[in-house]
Amino acid sequence: MRTEVVIIGAGPAGLLLSQILNRAGVSTVVLEKHSREHVLSRIRAGVLEWGSVETLRGAGVGRRMDVEGSMHEGVSLGFANEGFRIDFTARCGRAVMVYGQTEITKDLYEAQDALGATIVHEAMDVAIEEMAGQAIVSYTTGRTRQRVTANYIAGCDGFHGVSRRSIPADRRTEFERVYPFGWLGVLCETPPAAPELIYANHPRGFALASMRGPMLSRYYLQVPAGTDPAEWSDAAFFDELRRRLPHKVAIRLVAGPSVEKSVAPLRSFVTEPMRYCRLFLAGDAAHIVPPTGAKGLNLAIADVVYLAEALIAQLRDGDRRALDAYSDRALARVWRAIRFSWWMTTMLHRFPDQTPFDQRIQEAELDAVATSEAAQTVLAENYTGLPY
Known part of the structure; x- marks a missing residue:
């Protein structure tokens, strides 16, 4: 197959990136090692920052979220068996939305189906064969080895995926606290x-x-x-x-x-940089945060916002400045979220x-x-x- 962006991983990050790119006329192929049923069976948290809410709406997948999601205008902290509430709207004029990650994934699958996007499930033994002169990713379905040639690769395949490990060890620096x-x-x-x-x-x-x-x-x-x-x-x-x-x-x-x-x-985990040649990392493939600050899914969505904007600028307008700045831009936000999650966790x-x-x-x-x-x-x- 030939496409403009091959996306490894059909979690929320990979599906949202495919959704935004396809709506902008950029072709994608999404590779997922599990079945759709398995992906939709995973239960994950669902506290959405307001920027995430607006991003999902802008990507055309916010209708059910707006009906079934629960708007929260504050949160409570407790100690010594007493508690106090922090009013988000009074303190910063924003709120959060509680809407399960599984439901977001369902909405994204439906939107991708409506667009006719290409999603290959049970793509086994995914390997990044080349990411310098061109981007080539291979995988196996059944007994057949397939190959996708693209302009760029988006690694959205999580902490245990192949994408981050495909970057040479001497070209990445990893920070971790377990x-x-x-x-x-x-x-x-x-x-x-x-x-x-x-x-x-x-x-x-x-x-x-x-x-x-x-x-x-x-x-x-x-x-x-x-x-x-x-x-x-x-x-x-x-x-x-x-x-x-x-x-x-x-x-x-x-x-x-x-x-x-x-x-x-x-655990807290960050790999730097989030780019190597034609490979770009997003979401858990690049960083993990403790769930205390509700940042994992939201960081993945922020990465996708930056990466989609950069890929569209390069592939449609020939402007590569945002693509070259992607890693630094994303990491600046990642480290601030890492700090916040560390603070909440230690407190x-x-x-x-x-x-x-x-x-x-x-x-x-x-x-x-x-x-x-x-x-x-x-x-x-x-x-x-x-x-x-």
């Missing part, structure tokens, strides 16, 4: 404990009360790294969750049987070597946020999304 804990997450068909997200610091560990809809709740507990979710019964999970949440929320908590239960590890979680002094410092930090409009404004600006 946290000594994870999030045990439970999805249950019960009404949420609160109308907005609640992040709670507690001497026993972090907790988060979230939601996916009016009758679908998502809750998290900090657990040691390597925890097997099967070790936790539903009853034990909700008992511990009540201990860690603010009292006023805990007494309203409706427990229910878990629909899904898993443990997500926490809210209990570390293995944490002392009573450290706990008091965390509580003092939270108290400073609770009593300072300036501190709340900084948090609100970062949480609802820095400008593109």
